[in-house]
């Protein structure tokens with residue numbers, strides 16, 4: 105350091121070495137200083153009187169360049185924006201005769217901007233005026249920049265914290281908030297973060313709807329140090345329950361001591377609702393709101409997997425509505441839908457909350473009843489269901505009745521997997537249909553083989569007509585007054601090469617399903633008319649033959665077809681009677697009345713079959729051109745045992761007579777039933793007591809006997 109060369113008037117305190125030290129030592133000391141020592145005048149341009157070698161490193165100028173402003177003044181080096189501030193601060197310190205410390209920017213010789221820290225003091229003359237300024241200037245750019253970076257990072261963090269859409273929190277492990285951002289306050293419904301911190305002091309009890317969630321949160325924190333996508337239901341300040349998802353971690357100090365938890369909170373109620381909605385749609389039937397086939401399978405799978413109480417049964421119950429197809433086809437889908445909804449509600453009302461009622465599709469419902477003690481308890485539920493479904497229901501101003509056929513399989517006795525249980529319940533349901541509907545059947549092993557033939561049956565039924573495998577049997581109808589034969593009912597049989605003689609109840613429903621009932625029905629009509637004509641031509645007793653009509657046959661083209669058959673067989677219409685089921689009369693009234701009128705005009709008779717099992721009312725019958733009612737055999741069977749059945753039979757007879765209708769009782773099997781019917785004014789009877797359905801040959805014989813007894 106060229107002390108002398110760089111100083112004009114050296115301050116003895118700075119530049120003159122003590123007598124015992126060499127100036128060389130001072131030179132070295134100053135040169136090693138990381139900064140610049142100066143003495144400058146307190147004038148317009150702060151002219152430097154002394155300046156140490158550090159000047160070059162600090163400013164990029166040689167000390168000589170600044171000395172007495174030879175090249176540039178120090179003031180010029182100060183950033184223009186800071187000059188005023190620097191002067192003001194120094195002036196203030198001088199006025200107080202104190203030291204000054206200032207941070208400001210300078211522009212180096214190479215144009216670089218640097219931050220400097222200056223520490224100095226005024227040197228005063230004895231009269232108090234300022235003689236000079238002495239001090240030290242150091243480059244602090246790096247520190248400034250890292251401070252700046254820190255401030256920037258802090259500012260950014262603050263901004264994220266304050267402006268995040270997600271809630272951000274820090275909590276103590278004991279469950280109090282240390283810090284929260286405005287978003288969390290908003291999510292939880294508090295006025296401000298402060299309001300939340302003050303009001304929500306016990307997270308476990310005040311926040312979580314399920315207290316155990318907090319325990320689970322703590323457990324995960326302890327075991328794994330963090331939670332991710334931790335979903336819970338929480339209370340907002342106003343008590344509303346919302347769903348949140350938390351991501352959080354435990355923060356420890358260097359010694360491993362747990363300090364606090366910090367994390368984020370996302371409000372996910374909408375997503376949850378949406379997910380629930382999607383899940384619901386995927387697992388529920390849109391019409392009835394009941395669980396659908398998918399959910400049924402999952403539920404049943406679970407039900408048979410969980411350990412059950414010893415000897416407890418799980419019942420799988422197939423409920424199928426009788427003649428639903430017919431209602432849907434004839435009354436329209438809207439009414440069909442209404443009916444399905446009504447039935448769904450009724451089924452639900454018959455079982456416990458823990459049982460499942462699902463819609464399997466169409467008019468099929470499946471119930472899963474768990475923990476049933478024995479068959480009796482299942483039977484009780486089934487009886488409730490039969491009664492509930494059979495209750496009348498209204499659509500507009502009309503009242504309807506529908507019944508159901510039910511099949512039940514039991515876990516574990518009837519199957520140990522979902523497929524088998526469902527298949528066997530379905531088989532049992534078909535058995536219930538065959539047994540005359542409106543009843544329930546438990547699965548039995550033998551049904552398995554029969555019903556596995558269902559598909560085969562449909563295939564062979566299609567071929568049966570061509571192969572001439574159908575036969576008609578005839579059952580006598582007898583006058584109650586004198587026991588004479590006054591008619592015959594034609595009943596179809598199927599002589600199947602594989603299955604032997606098949607009863608109509610077993611194949612007519614299939615024929616209806618497969619759309620084969622119309623050609624089969626036409627065959628029956630032709631055959632019965634031709635047979636009756638043949639008996640007449642053989643000189644036997646002239647009686648009407650009754651033919652059963654499936655609802656599906658009863659359309660506008662039927663009268664023409666019947667006329668054609670009568671013409672072909674040359675049978676007079678008075679010797680033909682058509683039996684329609686009770687449900688047919690409920691068919692679209694206008695069209696049905698027109699078709700029945702057209703049929704009546706041909707001169708034949710019409711009777712209503714299975715009366716009492718369906719949903720027609722007597723008064724409704726008034727509108728239909730029918731001649732007779734057939735009381736269903738289920739009432740006749742119970743006449744002696746059941747007061748209700750006896751009362752119904754009596755009422756039907758007298759009301760039918762008021763409407764000028766003949767009454768025929770079906771299924772009369774003994775003398776007691778016959779007596780009862782006779783005493784109560786029934787007109788005709790039919791049943792095993794008077795003759796079973798018999799082949800043409802047998803019936804011919806019967807007619808011949810009848811004729812000879814008359815003669």
Ligand SMILES: Nc1nc2c(ncn2[C@@H]2O[C@@H]3COP(=O)(O)O[C@H]4[C@@H](O)[C@H](n5cnc6c(=O)[nH]c(N)nc65)O[C@@H]4COP(=O)(O)O[C@H]3[C@H]2O)c(=O)[nH]1
Nearest residue numbers: 595596607608609628652653654771772773791792793797
């Ligand atoms: N337990 C008992 N039963 C008796 C007695 N007397 C007669 N039966 C049976 O009762 C049924 C009466 O016929 P349905 O009610 O018209 O009921 C018929 C009818 O709805 C239908 N069906 C029969 N033939 C035809 C047909 O050609 N076309 C259509 N569409 N359906 C038919 O099949 C049903 C059943 O016919 P089947 O099995 O022949 O059964 C017949 C007959 O065999 C008795 O004293 N006791």
